[in-house]
Amino acid sequence: MLGWFGLPEGAPPGAADRILEALVRELSGGGLRLAGAVQVNLDRGQNCACDMDIVVIGEENRPIRISQSLGTGSTGCRLDPGALETAAARVAARLAGAELLILPKFGKQEAVGRGFCDVIGQAVLGGLPVLLHVPRDQRQAFAAFSGALAEEIRPDALTDWCRKQLTGAT
Template structure:
């Protein structure tokens, strides 16, 4: 099966694209599992939430570190909670959408195993990847990964959903 990945340069653009796409697919009755990200108040302390698809909770995956901190704002525990929530909603899915192959996935955590399992089960995956993690993503996905420009996402989805017999 296939892994399509989207990489947009503008901050938050990939998140918006995947969230809009998921909403549209769900409105059309397509069985979608996964998580999409919504960034709230992206000033100095950008808050990151993920919406668990198709009907799960919104989980805050960022944490406030305080003034002067320079560490990662990701709340790893909250991310793992989101992974577990998605895992409980995979039955019957025709597509897995994951907001990001990020640092945690690059290091073998987060949604990484879920993506591998989905592909092994023949489920297409659409995932956001930023430039920082692109090398690690390619090392993970190999020739199963294909870039999907934003203007080609609808066509790519049509192809993979048809290939899957859906």
């Protein structure tokens, strides 16, 4: 099963990341075997873009910086696609034995078939439930990618959805 959630328009930046980080803490504390990653944004102060790190679940002391500094006045995308691919490879290497895969989001890289796409496909083919955030501007691409396999979940129901995936309850 492929579960996803969105946030209402106007949600504060980084809200989905904080929701997933709290969910991972809660589920890990309950002894569940999780694979995946969360994004942690590090505030660099007013007038500075945040630094974006991916923390692979189970490798908390080895964050991967996925943002790059482009300099003052730059307007290009700050994502380092190579670093994102490194994160995806490290997540893929940890899928064996997991009960649930949690990923930060289906973003622009995934919309063009990169990033975590292969990891998502591998998990779904292996019967491993997947949960991720889908930003509003990527929902059409996500629908094309996931077809009828995806289920939308309210943000306040994520814990229940995860537990149901693990117990088989409906």
